[in-house]
Amino acid sequence: MEQLTIFDFEKLYGKEHIPIAKAFWLDEQPITQPFRYKKMIEVLLYHHAGKYGQNAYLEALRTYNNDVYERFKETIHLLVFMTKESLGAIQAFSIGLPFSLEGFCIKDEYTTLFKDTEFGKVFRYERDLEKILTELISDFAWCYSLEGESFEVKNQAKMTNGTIDILISNENSAIVFELKKGTAKRADVFQVLDYSKSQELKGKRIERVLVAKRFEDDVLGLANDLSVSCISYSIGYNYSDPYFLFLVSRENHVEDNEIFSRYIDDGYEWGDVFDDQVVLGEFIHPYFNGSLKDFYISKIDELEREITAINTLTNKILVSAEGGNSCANGPSEN
CATH class of the missing domain: 3.40.1350.10 (Trna Endonuclease; Chain: A, domain 1)
Structure with a gap:
């Protein structure tokens, strides 16, 4: 099963940052979706940039980008396929859903200043x-x-x-x-x-x-x-x-x-x-000098919107599939 546990997080990012993992309920259950993993690490990166600077930021960024695809390979392929087939890239972008592998990676926003x-x-x-x-x-x-x-x-x-x-x-x-x-x-x-x-x-x-x-x-x-x-x-x-x-x-x-x-x-x-x-x-760095709490809240809001969009997309696909099966089987007899 594709997942990230709190022990995986500690091994990858350090025990001292467990409170950020707990803020995403990783101590209660493993993360099984890559977009939740991404939001958590975006908060970690914001913290690193404001407290430790460039080296710590880039190290955590590289760790995540190298890990996310290998850890959630099948889930990412499924989500990308669902999004492209049902929405297309333009509509997916407009509602904030990833429609490619790059959409699950995090871009370096620190050194671009x-x-x-x-x-x-x-x-x-x-x-x-x-x-x-x-x-x-x-x-x-x-x-x-x-x-x-x-x-x-x-x-x-x-x-x-x-x-x-x-x-x-x-x-x-x-x-x-x-x-x-x-x-x-x-x-x-x-x-x-x-x-x-x-x-x-x-x-x-x-x-x-x-x-x-x-x-x-x-x-x-x-x-x-x-x-x-x-x-x-x-x-x-x-x-x-x-x-x-x-x-x-x-x-x-x-x-x-x-x-x-x-x-x-x-x-x-x-x-x-x-x-x-x-x-x-x-x-x-002006991109990372705000309140960590406010940034965390914004990422939780984004996560909830993405979960809602994915659930809506999944239900749409299921309804479409059931409709196709009914047509294939013909009308039922009383």
């Missing part, structure tokens, strides 16, 4: 850079409050001239941030300048900041002419630690950007500095 380049790690998506930076500079909201200069931090602020990635503002001042995950271009400097001239910011004292992985000299020259502060970023990491360091370096100094310059100066004076880079803060 960055791309490795000749200049170091670069965010794969600017939305992740924006989310992390927004959280790290949220102290702008209170760090000048004692001087009567409290600020509000917003991301994706819609203006007449476009959508500003991060806007830090109060009644008198505004700092406009434009973010680029890779190398900054001259057009990016003009973009932050254009955003800063939006009608909604009229009457405020404006400062402009462009954040990117790196800057060429011609871009820095243009930024100086247009009073745009340029900040490069880099990522510090350890494969056995869940925390990443977000480091920034000031590539130019714009006297007009008094508030932002003071913020960065404070970082260099009071923060940790390595090779002329100041540690702006640390962060956990």
Whole structure:
């Protein structure tokens, strides 16, 4: 019989993670369906990413992907056949049912956060850079409050001239941030300048900041002419630690950007500095930094929906088969 017992789980993933197995009732009965196995390991991976980092995450991921097909080979083939024959790939995908072997495997979502380049790690998506930076500079909201200069931090602020990635503002001042995950271009400097001239910011004292992985000299020259502060970023990491360091370096100094310059100066004076880079803060992988309890509940909800869909599909097949048998046998005689 194809199954996963709590002893199998302990052997594969370690005794210390038994509480996660118990949360999926593995101590009461073995798992006999691969989709329940998958949901349990997704919770385990979420836990590993947030507590141990990349190495533990990838080890558990490889263990599961190597084990699930060998352990539930016949069940997987049956489920895939039922799904394809009765629903088709498109409908199966729309209701969340696996329709291939790959659907029972788990994709690596940890190492996809960055791309490795000749200049170091670069965010794969600017939305992740924006989310992390927004959280790290949220102290702008209170760090000048004692001087009567409290600020509000917003991301994706819609203006007449476009959508500003991060806007830090109060009644008198505004700092406009434009973010680029890779190398900054001259057009990016003009973009932050254009955003800063939006009608909604009229009457405020404006400062402009462009954040990117790196800057060429011609871009820095243009930024100086247009009073745009340029900040490069880099990522510090350890494969056995869940925390990443977000480091920034000031590539130019714009006297007009008094508030932002003071913020960065404070970082260099009071923060940790390595090779002329100041540690702006640390962060956990943004795909795994939520509540484990909430993630577990979401996976239980998904599991219940999948079980309901599989049961409905099975009943549909059984009814269809019984109908076919009745037709084959002809009408019954009284």
